[in-house]
Amino acid sequence: MQCAFVAAATITAAAVSYRFHGPVPYTLTVGWALAGVAVSATVAGLPPLTVTAATGLLVVAASAALGRRRRTPRSAH
DSSP states (O other): OOOHHHHHHHHHHHHHHHHHTHHHHHHHHHHHHHHHHHHHHHHTTTTHHHHHHHHHHHHHHHHHHHHHHHHSSSOOO
C-alpha cells in the first residue's frame, strides 16, 4: 500500500513538473521528499519501498529536465 502511495505521488509530481517546465524549487522539494522516503525505507528494511522511492526520484528528475528543455527556445540553424 505504501508503494502505491509513493508511486501515485511520483506520477503526480512528474506530471506537474513537466507541465510547468521543471521549476527548480518544486523539483528540489519533491526530490528531497522522495530521497527521505528512500532513506527511511532502507533503514526500516523495506526494499520494495526503497526501490519505488528511488525510481520516483529519477522519474521526477527526468520529467523536470524534459520540461525545462521543452521551454528552451531552439536555434534557427
